[in-house]
Amino acid sequence: MDNKTLLTRNTPTLYNSGYQTTQFYDSRSDILENQLTEVVHNQEEMKGSLKQSVVDLKKSTAYSRLFNAAYPAEKDPLNTYTIANAIASYVRSLQSLNSPFDEYVRGDETKLTKAEKKGFNLFSGKAKCATCHFIPLFNGVVPPFYANTESEVIGVPKTKNKNPAELDDDLGKYLFIQSEIYKHSFKTPTLRNIELTAPYMHNGVFETLEEVMEFYNNGGGKGLHIAPKYQTLPFDKLNLSKKEIKDIISFMKTLTDTTSSKKLY
Ligand code: HEC
Structure with missing residues (x-):
């Protein structure tokens, strides 16, 4: 990732992607939580780390409060899964069926x-x-x-x-x-x-x-x-x-x- 080279594939829409049972043009992921984890860690895309996101988000009392409220059943509500699930839940809300x-x-x-x-x-x-x-x-x-x-x-x-x-x-x-x-x-x-x-x-x-x-x-x-x-x-x-x-x-x-x-x- 050099922020200059184009990736080889056209970006698909997020609308209605929650209804698909596979994600990506090559179908390598199933649910959106896995799709997101793949993109975050992909060396050619975000080259990031959800574990690092946990560390960073825990520094914010506002995020800790929001995760505690959203995932009360989790022992440790701010973790790699809940971050992926929170974003995937937002993506699932992007529905477009009103043409x-x-x-x-x-x-x-x-x-x-x-x-x-x-x-x-x-x-x-x-x-x-x-x-x-x-x-x-x-x-x-x-x-x-x-x-x-x-x-x-x-x-x-x-x-x-x-x-x-x-x-x-x-x-x-x-x-x-x-x-x-x-x-x-x-x-x-x-x-x-x-x-x-x-x-x-x-x-x-x-x-x-x-x-x-x-x-x-x-x-x-x-x-x-x-x-x-x-x-x-x-x-x-x-x-x-x-x-x-x-x-x-x-x-x-x-x-x-x-x-x-x-x-x-
Ligand atoms: C055999 C299955 C099949 C049939 C039949 C088919 N498509 Fe497709 N269509 C695909 C696939 C698979 C892709 C993606 C291919 C790729 O990018 O390599 C695609 C891509 C497209 C795209 C581009 C979508 C995008 O977001 O870039 C359009 C537009 C499209 N098809 C329209 C049509 C139309 C109109 C017809 C009828 C004339 C048709 N397709 C028939 C399977 C099909």
Whole structure:
């Protein structure tokens, strides 16, 4: 960590992350307490120590008082677990389920235009997006039990250069589970607030939703001739027309919810 070099992965949103059963693009953590502990100690990220945080926070009578009040059953209320749990509890409170799409589903039929509804139907049908970006979180959390969070191999390129395209070298989930099927496998990210969170993919290779759609319309990595052996994205071209692509993008924009962030201030 030199405060200058960029990390290799795009930062995911914290909204609704409490609903995921795995954390990080490579799914290496399960609950948020473990995710946080990993980031704090990661040599390339915070390079810190929760044990040191205990020592530092104990110097503050205000924090000691707050931890005593929040964790009365703990023998020593200010410890590495309670620090992680306090922050993870805050992250779990960051929920965002109030987009025009949600309002429409809750019964307000004025919230979606014809084109947006057409886009939703394409998203869930011809374009196959909802076979991985599951409704309602639009990520890999699988309904109806929400007990698993899936990863997929779609073949994201290293750069936008197509002559020839090159597969991104990040091995994703394989770094933690050495099984061939996990080479270049990444947790399916949410599409909620996608309009506001460019660039896209684990490496941020695409800058616009139009670029993302072109990638999918051509069969992902397969269309660029860089497909990993076990690409799970269907190989076929989607044959979406320009109008259909436009409708899918306008649907994705109905997943924008800024009301939840406004509540914080
Ligand atoms: C086979 C499963 C699968 C299908 C089908 C699929 N996706 Fe994805 N999607 C993923 C995965 C996995 C990623 C993350 C890949 C990465 O970063 O390497 C992703 C990433 C994205 C991103 C970028 C998210 C971000 O935060 O950077 C967008 C946008 C997206 N998909 C939209 C779509 C749309 C629209 C469709 C339908 C045309 C679709 N996806 C179909 C699995 C899938």
